[in-house]
Amino acid sequence: MEQHRGAGEAGEGPGPDDEPGTGLVVAFGRQLKLLRVAAELERPELGARLGYSASTIASYEQGRRIPPPSVIDQADEILGAGGVLKALKEEVARAQYPAFFRDAARLEAEAVELHVYDTHVINGLLQTEEYARAVFRMRRPLLDRDTIQQRLSARMGRQEIFSRRRPPTLSFVIEESVLTRPIGGREVIQGQLEQLLLHGQRRNVEIQVMPNEREEHSGLAGPFTLIETREGRRIAYVEVQKDSRLYTDRETVREMEVQYGILRAQALTPRESLTFIEKLLGER
Known part of the structure; x- marks a missing residue:
């Protein structure tokens, strides 16, 4: 049995499925934003509590960057997500790879x-x-x-x-x-x-x-x-x-x-x- 993929760890560049801002990453970012807005927190406020800049929070919400697992855990607690963000942690972690x-x-x-x-x-x-x-x-x-x-x-x-x-x-x-x-x-x-x-x-x-x-x-x-x-x-x-x-x-x-x-x-x-x-x- 073989499984084929687009390119390897040292490959020459991303394929269509490798770019940030697509699929699961975008869906997670939208969920993060909805929870932040519901908690009545601005990006600078959430960023300060997580130890990141407002621009980094924006990147997470827009699916341009993927937050590390520890940040997902913290955000879940701060936003009172009740485990919604934590439930996505494993899949988000997989999405960080091409x-x-x-x-x-x-x-x-x-x-x-x-x-x-x-x-x-x-x-x-x-x-x-x-x-x-x-x-x-x-x-x-x-x-x-x-x-x-x-x-x-x-x-x-x-x-x-x-x-x-x-x-x-x-x-x-x-x-x-x-x-x-x-x-x-x-x-x-x-x-x-x-x-x-x-x-x-x-x-x-x-x-x-x-x-x-x-x-x-x-x-x-x-x-x-x-x-x-x-x-x-x-x-x-x-x-x-x-x-x-x-x-x-x-x-x-x-x-x-x-x-x-x-x-x-x-x-x-x-x-x-x-x-x-x-x-x-x-x-x-």
Whole structure:
């Protein structure tokens, strides 16, 4: 079984269903405005109580930005919504991702194991906010400011996976060229490398670097992610340009599992990889 979507996490731009201001986000914004008006609060008043500007509240009400879950909880209490806004929280959270990534994001958030091979950029789970912002600013066609902020908040939100009571087992194989590509400039990539070292110290995280000099390389077909769910389902997520797919058939997933195992054997060990990253930092 396969599921097809428009583009991947590192895709080149939004499709028709990816833009803010449509569907559920707009409906939520209208509901928020109706409740605010019924509570006889102006936007600056609600914003002050939530810790946001009036313009941000306007963006939420117009469906141009998506409020984080904590803001939805607060707004529900302040406006006396009786759980109406909270009931939409999960769906609104899904809507913060581009349509093509929503199923993968849900599976990622619930995974007990994630194994990732990256070839172009640092994986979103490992990105600093500055690095992620630089990645979004480089997208073509250009993303507007609200969309960049929405995607940035969503990407940072994904990293709550590290704070779970029972965090998943995570492994990453990253091409050396990704680590030396100065996305965002010298300070941004330096901060990103420092963050990789911090993540690499976690007991449930293993980071491995695939050196450019390797003659043998089993990952020439491109990046992918292997996901194992609580129920024991094994799924592969693949993305390239404007297409992304979730594979669930056992034969395809098994082939990628074998490929990933060989990749890990060909790459530097986790300890060697952290030493390698430390050396890169020393050269900057």
